[in-house]
Amino acid sequence: MLSARGVAASLAAALAVCLAPASDSADATRRAVGWEAVWSVTLTQGSDRLWRDPVGEYAAEVSQGVVALGLGRGPVVVIDAGTGRIRSRMRPEGSGNVRRIWVTGDTLVVQRGAAPSGFGAPAYLAAYDLPTAAPLWVTYVAGDEEFAEVTPRGVAIARPSRLDLYDLRRGTATGGVPVRPGCATRVAAAGAAVAVLSGCPGEAPRLSAIDPATGRARWQRVLPYTTPPGDRAGKGMETAVQGTADGSVLVRVNQTSLLYAPDGRPLPGVLSPAPEARVVTTGRVLAHSFAPASPDGRPEAAVTQAFDPGGRGLLRTRRTGASGPLFADGRTFVAMDVMGWTQGLTWPLPAHLTSVDAVTGETADLPLPVPHAMAELVGAGGGLAFVLDPVPETLGGDGPAARVTAYRLMREERPRAAPLGAVEASRWPDACRLLTAADLAPLGGGHRAFPRTPAPRLPRPLGAADTTGTASATGTTGTSGTARMPGRAGAAAPGHVACDWIPPADDGTVVFVSVEWAAPSAREARELFAAETARLKADAGVRVLPSGRPDVLLHGLGTPAGTQFHALVVAGPVVARLMTRSEAAVRLLGPRLRDNLRAATAGGAP
């Protein structure tokens, strides 16, 4: 789960702009201050192990006032989006993991089976009547070689030589459109139409919008993209297509985005060489979001661009944070954010949801009470964001239960949001003061502390580019206490949230420390620590080492270069992490970190 999450986060794009709402003026206005859980529903599984990892084996759709969620081989559960009440369960017509769900009008269509998750199982589409859960029809698709799309006007399946069209309610064939053999065909629902992208070797790709009810093309374009000899022409272009609810289309050719309006007009061509991009429309604004591969694979330069619908001019471009699917709800875009990375793991520890007002650009980036590595944003609608996570207490057992929680953005009148959306910056301890020279002496001594920035959108710590002194018996000289530096929007940000201790010789032991989260209360910090501990213990890639202490979790994590050793500790309202390449060092320093953190947080939040 750990690695899968890491890969997903590094490839995904998102919305997130600043640490504080964009309109962070001195005026006291109603600002977004947090996500409040409105309802939560738990989905358990029987002895037949329908899924192993809920956030790794799900498909979901939020539409028509329902959250439709499928987990592994289990049924599609239809949940009332406003109340959390389970309306119905649509049983699978055969085996195979759920792969996609569409909800349009009174019809729900689910695609199941095919590799990799359902290896060996036949792949098929099954349609159900949404109000009654009655099965309507089933049709088969050839695994990963054929692509299906569902729109209000019909169903399209791209097969090797034909785009087959079916009636949505009856499943009967209504026609087809020939497809040139040997060409890569990709389809995506775009409003009521199906966008069909056809890439033939040596030719420019062609994009058309097909009405699935008639098979007729509403418009067609040849894309302005050539691949001269000497590059990928011989191997074929990498192409992909996405559609939006209003019929806009995003085409991806060799990691470059091309955008088209619902009538086929090309939109201003923004260069976005990025492994992944997403597009969504809401409030008549189109958001194009992408995350280029950054120097070290971290999502440092995710970008969100909003286009005005009328002239399709660019409204704003923002350098943002990070990750996962992008959803639209009314005039709001919602995505999960990743602030940054430290020690190969996302930072900070809790998941953050970013909400952006499509009209005003106001942005709120606020935490959820669950670790980022466990939570998945599955959709948004009706003013709620729906988050899926495993129930921590059930991890490591016969089959973890899954939980869907609906969150609503809370607003209060206040002049300024707290940095990172939780507590004042002064409540974050200085990571460079969480180990002393005496602590490090058994490693040979002479270590020097260097503050680090795990999140690119946080300001670089004072002195981070320079040496900050030598560890002394009383702490690390040269580093101030928690520095309060101006964030982008003028809000104070925590000071040294991460620190590297560098030994005097290259072959000494380097020690890394980061403050993972400063919660409003010790209880919330303990719950976060417990959830993360449960997740790590259930992760097959993690080797847990006995520590004998409930507030210190020691563990090893395999990497291509060898094993890295972590100590995750909690004291008061703060969770911190230490990491080193030496097992002996982590056993020695983990408890010391906990003791120093206790001292640093004593007298703080209860």
Add this chain to the structure above:
Amino acid sequence: MVAWVAGIAAAVIGTASGVVFTGWFNSLGPAAFDGLGGSPPVTVAHVMLQNDELDLALREPVTAFQDRAILLGRPDAAQREAFLERYRAAGIERMQITVVLEGNRAGLRIADVRPRVLDSAPPSDAALLTPSSAGEAPAIEVVADLDRPVPRLATKKDPRTPYFSARQIDLVRGERATLSITATTRRAYYEFDFVATVVSDGHAEEVRITAPGGRPFRLTARSRAYRAVYRTSPAAGWEPPVVCRRAEGHAC
């Protein structure tokens, strides 16, 4: 971690995808699309360097504490980039450069793209950064052998024939073309760029293609020995190989 190598290579290397993006970010925004009067006939839309998980060589030993803290620790991207620039980090023997050109005229022809050596020196031997999991060398499509007296682009199949002697690339406004170039050396350290000759409206213009920030591309031959060797640490950053730890006081 492993990814760090990539970061070093030219301040722009991907890990998950194996691609690094450089120089494109500043082109975001409406100005990037305006047909500007007086603009060059083609725009270098972006440049990617695909050196991730390949060896890198530095020209000077890393001894200053601040620089060791960058090498061994978790610097941010800007610190890494500045470090690589200070130590003139270069790929070893081979690097893949992908250039996307976009037409700025109603019609134009790219008649030639040629490498231009700006500086050369003996191979870098101060420090070798070698990832723990070796990457695959990029597939060769068009080759620029920098050791030739007059470097030029050629195909792998026929290295003696200049690539642009038989072919040109025609573009219209807004159309993009991608070139994948593999630069190679077995003899020396080079700093270089590319010069494209673009013909439109009967005029020929030269367009310079550089690494991000207007910096030169850097490539070095492999040295027989290095004064220091670092491998990816399982924790973060770089560390001397274990064999060096055991043979303390001896050269690796």
